[in-house]
Amino acid sequence: MSFLIVIPARYASTRYPGKPLVELRGAGGTAKSLIRRSWEAAMAVPGNPRVVVATDDDRIREAAEAFGAEVVMTAITCANGTERCAEAYQTLGETFDVVVNLQGDAPLTPAWFVDELVTALRADPTSQVATPVLRCDGAAVNAFLEDRRNGRVGGTTAVFGAGNKALYFSKEVIPYTGQTFADDDLTPVFHHVGCYAYRPEALVEYPTWPAGALEDLEGLEQLRFMEREQPVLCVEVDGKGRAFWELNNPSDVERIEMMLAQMGAD
Numbered sequence: 001m002s003f004l005i006v007i008p009a010r011y012a013s014t015r016y017p018g019k020p021l022v023e024l025r026g027a028g029g030t031a032k033s034l035i036r037r038s039w040e041a042a043m044a045v046p047g048n049p050r051v052v053v054a055t056d057d058d059r060i061r062e063a064a065e066a067f068g069a070e071v072v073m074t075a076i077t078c079a080n081g082t083e084r085c086a087e088a089y090q091t092l093g094e095t096f097d098v099v100v101n102l103q104g105d106a107p108l109t110p111a112w113f114v115d116e117l118v119t120a121l122r123a124d125p126t127s128q129v130a131t132p133v134l135r136c137d138g139a140a141v142n143a144f145l146e147d148r149r150n151g152r153v154g155g156t157t158a159v160f161g162a163g164n165k166a167l168y169f170s171k172e173v174i175p176y177t178g179q180t181f182a183d184d185d186l187t188p189v190f191h192h193v194g195c196y197a198y199r200p201e202a203l204v205e206y207p208t209w210p211a212g213a214l215e216d217l218e219g220l221e222q223l224r225f226m227e228r229e230q231p232v233l234c235v236e237v238d239g240k241g242r243a244f245w246e247l248n249n250p251s252d253v254e255r256i257e258m259m260l261a262q263m264g265a266d
Contacts, residue, residue, distance in 0.1 A: 003118055003197075004096040005042045005049045006072075006088045008081035009035050009064075009104035011057040015153070015249055020060050020104050022247070025257050026266040034247055035060060037107035039069050044111040047118070049100070054088035080221040082196065083207045089200065098122070099203050103194035105247045108259060113193060113237045120235040121197045127165070127233035128202035129225050132193040133158045134239055138181030141189050144173045152249050156192040156220060158234055166232040169220050193237070194246050196222065202230060 009020040016022075020035040032040075035053065042051045053064040056076040064071050072091050078084040085101045098118050102109060113132045121130040136144075136157075147154030157174050159167045168174065169192055181187050198206075202225070212227035214220075225232050243259035245252060 001047075001097045001118070001122060002095075003047065003049050003098040003100055004089065004092070004094075005045060005051045005100045005102050005114070006085040007035070007038050007042055007051070007053045007102050007104050008074075008078075008084035008088075009038075009053055009055045009057075009060050010078075010084070011055075011060060016247070019247060020055075021063055022253060024107070024247075024253060024260065026260045027264045028266045030266050033063060034107060035064055035069075035104055036067050038102065038104045038109075039064065039067070041107055041109050041111070042102050042114075045100075045114045046111065047115065050096075052088060052092070053104075054084045056084075079211065082198075082203070082221045082224075085198070086203045086207050089203060096200060099198045099200055101196040101198070103246070106194040107247070108242075108244050108256065108263075109193065109195055110237075110239070110242055110244075112240075113195060114197075116237055117195060117197045117235050120233060121199070124163075124233055126163075126231055128199050128230045129222065130197045130233040130235050131158075131166075131222060132195055132237045133160070133190040133234045134193055134237055134244060136187050136189040136191050137183065138185035138187060139183035140191060141173065141181055141187050142183065144189075144191075148173065152251070154248070155246060156194075158190045158192040160190075160234040164234045164236070166222075166226060166234050168226075169218070169222055171218055171220070190234070190236070191244070193244065 023031040072088040074087045215223040
């Protein structure tokens with residue numbers, strides 16, 4: 001099955017302008033930009049996918065081309081990564097069975113997350129979109145709650161029902177439990193991983209739909225599919241002891257560098 005991985009990246013991030021070019025130091029002290037580390041994560045996915053960086057900024061294009069990435073320029077008017085993926089897919093003018101959005105702020109995404117995501121979407125013809133979810137331990141939930149207490153968005157959580165179809169995604173920590181968790185406890189909270197697999201037909205339709213009230217309130221692009229009653233499949237993945245975090249705020253740089261060091265990743 002052919003699939004395309006698109007890494008959407010924009011310079012004018014509201015929370016962290018210029019973050020695709022922020023350098024992250026690995027275990028050996030090597031500094032690589034966020035966009036490069038995200039591209040390397042995509043290139044590690046099995047199945048020989050085509051990988052492109054989609055951006056509207058020449059600074060990102062130049063940096064990506066310098067380390068060997070294929071770049072597709074997209075409009076500055078793209079409202080989110082899904083719209084940018086849709087434009088990149090149409091610009092390429094080729095047919096793929098699945099299009100994957102590996103967001104440019106998630107360089108720690110393991111290759112097997114994407115592999116399992118594509119496999120799950122292929123096996124479930126009732127779903128138009130699939131996205132990975134990772135069961136949180138107490139340490140992750142406590143970090144999310146600490147971020148919220150300090151006015152930061154530390155990540156997105158997901159709840160899902162029968163057949164693992166998504167019920168809701170939120171930047172708040174859901175479901176509410178009222179419990180206190182030790183760092184090693186398993187919890188009923190699932191971290192939504194910043195990655196999507198789309199059927200091309202649904203992806204092409206997405207930019208034609210106006211954003212709904214929930215998408216506007218939460219700032220979460222996947223809610224547009226749900227508000228259009230397009231089933232979103234949540235695929236539970238196993239972190240296999242590997243740390244995972246997205247770069248949403250400047251304070252996340254130190255956290256991700258610590259995780260890179262723990263992984264021994266250069």
